Amino acid sequence: MLDIAGSEDESNGIKLSHHRSGFVQFSGGGIISGPGKPGVQVQSWPLSKPVPGPAFSVSILSIEGYSKKAIADVACLFPGSGLTPTRETGVLIIEGFYFPWEATTHTQLTDEGERVISVRRPSDEKALQLKVLTPPATCWNLGFVAVHANLEPINADQKMEGFFVTTSTGNLRRNDADEMLGDSLVLGYPRVFPPRRSIDYSPQNHSPNKTSED
Amino acid sequence: MAKALSDESVLGGGQDQFTVGIRHDNDSITRLFKIGYARNDCSYFVFFPYHPYRGKAVLGKFIVNYARRE
Numbered sequence: 693m694l695d696i697a698g699s700e701d702e703s704n705g706i707k708l709s710h711h712r713s714g715f716v717q718f719s720g721g722g723i724i725s726g727p728g729k730p731g732v733q734v735q736s737w738p739l740s741k742p743v744p745g746p747a748f749s750v751s752i753l754s755i756e757g758y759s760k761k762a763i764a765d766v767a768c769l770f771p772g773s774g775l776t777p778t779r780e781t782g783v784l785i786i787e788g789f790y791f792p793w794e795a796t797t798h799t800q801l802t803d804e805g806e807r808v809i810s811v812r813r814p815s816d817e818k819a820l821q822l823k824v825l826t827p828p829a830t831c832w833n834l835g836f837v838a839v840h841a842n843l844e845p846i847n848a849d850q851k852m853e854g855f856f857v858t859t860s861t862g863n864l865r866r867n868d869a870d871e872m873l874g875d876s877l878v879l880g881y882p883r884v885f886p887p888r889r890s891i892d893y894s895p896q897n898h899s900p901n902k903t904s905e906d
Numbered sequence: 907m908a909k910a911l912s913d914e915s916v917l918g919g920g921q922d923q924f925t926v927g928i929r930h931d932n933d934s935i936t937r938l939f940k941i942g943y944a945r946n947d948c949s950y951f952v953f954f955p956y957h958p959y960r961g962k963a964v965l966g967k968f969i970v971n972y973a974r975r976e
Contacts, residue, residue, distance in 0.1 A: 699963040706963055707953035709944070718965050720953070732965040739949065748952055750939060755928070757958030759937045766921045768941070772930035786926060788941065790950065815975065825941055826920035831948035837941055839926065854959055857952065861970050871973035878966050881959035891965055 694875065697732060698887030699723050706879060708748060708857055710790070712834070714738040716859050718879055723891045731891065734875050736862035739790065739834055743860065745814045747790040747837070751783050752855040753846075768823055770841040779852050782843040787813075789822060792835045799824050809838050856880035 699706065705721030717733035719725030725733070737743050754777060770786075777784035789811065799809045807824040822838035846852070861874030923942040927935050937956045944951060 693966050693968045695967040697965045699965065700961045701963055702961045704955045704957060704960060705953075706965075707951050709949055709951040711949040712947045721963075723965070732967060734967065747950075750952070752938060755936050755938070759956040760934055761937065763925045763927065763935060763937060765923050765925055765940075767935070768924045768926045769929045769935065770927075772928040772936070775928055776930070784928075786938070788950075788952070825924045827943045827948065828920045828922050828945070830945070831920070831943050834948045836920075837943075837950050839941070841928075855954075855957060857954075867971075869973075871971055874970045874972065875967055876970050878964075878968060880964045881954075881957055882962035883964040885964065887964055 695732065696885065696888045697891035698883060698889070699891050701892070708859060708877075708879065710736065710739065710747060710860065712739045714862070716862065716877060718877065722893050724893055732877055732879075734859070734862035734877055736860045740792070742790040742792055742835060744811075745789075745860075746787040747860045748788045749858050750786045750788075750855060751844075751857075752777055752786070753783055753852045754778075754854070755784075768825060768839060775841050775843055777843065777852075779846070779848075782845045784841060785844055786839055786841045787820075788837050788839045790835055790837055793832055796832075796836070854881045854884070 701721035703721050706718055706723060707720045708718055710716045714736045716736045717725050717731055725731040775784055799807050801807055807826060808821050809824055810821050812819055820840045822840045824836060824838045827836050857879045859877040861876045863875040865873050867873055922945060923940055925937055925940050927937045929935050939954045941952050
């Protein structure tokens with residue numbers, strides 16, 4: 693790990709954001725963020741030039757304790773009968789892909805009225821059907837997010853708790869063996885290893901973290 | 907040449923936030939997280955208001971080696 697930070701945020705307010713410029717960071721919840729600040733961030737691909745693979749991945753080890761209240765806004769639902777994570781069934785992985793707006797030509801409406809898009813995941817050539825999260829009209833000229841979900845088996849001795857999120861990579865380079873490397877960000881709950889530093893905003897050490905990139 | 911179908915007749919009115927969840931056999935729903943589009947620059951964001959692990963976040967940066975990725 694290049695960096696491990698901890699936050700005591702009690703608001704569940706930390707979010708991952710991928711900006712038009714390609715700036716990817718975690719912000720909100722009182723943590724340090726913004727370009728040039730000592731937050732957790734990376735420069736990745738701009739939204740005008742997305743890559744074919746996943747833009748982010750959410751791995752959920754258990755849904756115990758999650759809210760079951762009614763959904764007030766638009767829902768993107770997956771069937772629990774095949775996708776509920778448990779020690780027996782595996783980890784629920786929800787991957788998000790980002791498509792340029794031209795890809796709307798490849799979307800389809802299902803019989804249930806859901807807009808979907810089919811792709812082959814570059815890493816394993818697996819065919820995926822993703823649910824399209826149609827953006828507001830003001831964003832049609834940029835692109836859209838689509839998501840899919842699946843269960844991945846886990847080791848029998850793996851502890852089942854929490855979730856973690858990984859992001860698209862940035863800072864691409866090659867090592868001495870000519871292997872391609874990139875940096876990715878991760879957010880996880882609960883804390884499974886001790887952080888090297890706190891990322892919570894402290895007025896003694898940092899300026900306020902509200903920036904134009906928040 | 908394929909036409910870029912970016913008009914309202916194709917996609918309909920979109921939204922700026924979506925709740926991702928799972929629907930159980932008894933029709934109850936577990937809310938997992940949210941995905942949204944920012945109104946100012948159309949960036950996307952993912953946030954997690956529903957999990958039960960308040961105050962226990964770990965954040966970090968790690969190296970991905972594409973040559974050794976499974």
